[in-house]
Amino acid sequence: MKSPSSSAGITKPWMEFILTEYECKKDPRTAVTVLSHTVKSATKPGESFNAELILLDIKANVGCEGAEDASMEREYNLIVKFLTEDPLSTELIKRCGYHIKELKMYSEVIQELNQFQATHAGGQYPLNLPEFIYGKCTDKEYVLVMQNIKVLGFETNPKREGLDFEHAKVAVNHIARLHAVSYAYDKTHNFLEKFPCFQFSTAISAFFKPVVWASLANCITFLKSKKTYQDMVQKLERGRTTLPVKFAALWDDQSRHRFLCLTHGDFWNSNLMYKHSNTEGGEQVIESLKLIDWQIAQWNNPVFDLHYLLNTSTSFELRRNHAEEILRHYHTIFIEATNKMGTPVSNWNYEQFKAEFERTSLVGFLMGMCLIQGTLSKAGENINHAGSKCCTGTCCHPCKVVVDKVKTCFAKMVVSLAFKPSSSYIMQASIKRVLSPIGQELVEGSNEVLNGRLLDLLLEADEKGVLDVLSL
Structure with missing residues (x-):
């Protein structure tokens, strides 16, 4: 049908x-x-x-x-x-294969991985998603139907609050399972041969680079308005021209990564749905967690998921006081799981894992810088317009058909242009213009949560020497 x-x-x-x-x-x-x-x-x-x-x-x-x-x-x-x-967003999704990945995750991948870990680890490391009901993906049709787990008591933590220590610890426990099970599965089943759509692609970073550039411009505008962070401003301004190269070297060069596995790719607060229960003493505890929104999943470096979570969904205070404990918890679960499934990872003790995490810290900072601006700003919410309403009436249907076809052709041209290196300057200028209202909001200072979280991230990056890497 x-x-x-x-x-x-x-x-x-x-x-x-x-x-x-x-x-x-x-x-x-x-x-x-x-x-x-x-x-x-x-x-x-x-x-x-x-x-x-x-x-x-x-x-x-x-x-x-x-x-x-x-x-x-x-x-x-x-x-x-x-x-x-929206034709432009749809064309980008199709170009990157986001829709196919998510449908595959719900309909095939998670079931396959869960059967594997049940056989090889006695079901100790289950991967939890909402139940898959129905899905279809062709050139002209796409729909995904899944269980609404909100009615079962699952909810996301408010993005403006971020995760506390216990919620972050549960989150990394679950992502460690995904990384470990997919790594172990690949050793005997060749994951990418069975699911080729998850093959690493530079398409994500190609589109992400101009977003980074524009978000960085907002940070510079924001810090200049403070007039007390000129040293950081200079570092960021010096790094703007070299940023795309440094980002690509860390993200795209898979030959430098210690090992690869299936990663979530968008592992942050709003894609984690927790269910809580109360103890006899009235204390609220985390009962379970399900992960949602798998469109950017791909075969990649697992530490990127950890960077994404910590830099987008936790406060500077939590990272300062608990980052080490959170990372050790992740590493313990990963090692225990891979050993249990008979696929231990050589040369991957905690010190080696931590060194890889620190080597890629620039990627974590950039992810946090972009997502904080895009998700916590009020201006960011207004960027996603639903489109013109002038052609939505029944009487305008013929006009709408023509307009939609024109939009679709234009979208294909723009997306094709976006992935060409020769068009990088045009894309930077275009995205900077789109994101500039966020920069204005930062300068105005009316959004305390946005300003506070972004400033904390910048100060932390500067303290750790990440901004010095930008300016080299």
Whole structure:
């Protein structure tokens, strides 16, 4: 059955089709009849630039064909993910293969890895995602349907608060499992041969470089307005021309990495969903965690996930007081898991792991610098416009079709241009213009959380000598 391309296309027959397919995995005789349903957006305007996320709640009769008296009413709470209607974002997603990766993670990869760790480690290192319901990916169709785990009590930690020590420790425990299980699996099954879409690609860094450049320009504007950080300003200004080269050397040159495995790629606060419970004494404890949003997953250096989490989702105080403990906890879980599965990693004691983490610290700083600006700024929320509404009415449908085709052609041209080295200056100027409102917000100082977190990250990087590396 043809899949809808947006929430507006969801129909009763399609819902019955996907739910019947889902239930038939457990009992081939199952038939699902939808009784009622509600559809509403899962995100606020500006929260998601690369997808349309929908909450789909369904009440249905589930029974066996030819046995009406055996049917029972059941409720399904689902998240439906479509590609964004913005042509530029859609073209970028397709160019990088983000949509294929996420569907593969839910439909095949996690199941395969969990079966492997269950066999080789007795199920000690499970990888937890929302349950996969249905998915389809072709040249013209894309939809991913998964369990809505919010109704089960899972929630994300507020991004403006960041993670405390206990939540960060649980997060690195889970990412250590992913790294260890995928590493062990690859030793006997060749992960990339089975799942080639996760092959490392420079496409991510190619688009990330101008974002780094523009975010760095915002930092310089911000620090100049303070008039007390001229030494840092000079270091950042000297490093602007060499930054793309240094970033690429650390990110793209996989021959320099100690070893590789499956990485999440977007491992930060808003992609971690925790479930809490209360003890008899009334104390709230973390019961479980599920990881979401796997579009940027790829075969890469595992320390990048740790950099991403620490620099985007924790405070300077937490990193200063607990970073060492968090890293040791990660390393312990990783070593225990790989040993348990019969694939110990040679020359990877804690000191060697820490040396690799420090070698790539520039990447961690740059990731944090960009994501803090993009996620904590109010201006950043306004950058993701839903597009013009002048052609949304039924009477304008013919016009809309023409406009959409023009937008799609233009998007293909722009994205193609973005990945050409000769276009780097144009891309830098364009993205700088898009992100400049964030720089203005930093100067105005009205967003204390944004200003505080970014300034802490800059000061920490300077204290550790990371900014000196930029200016060399």
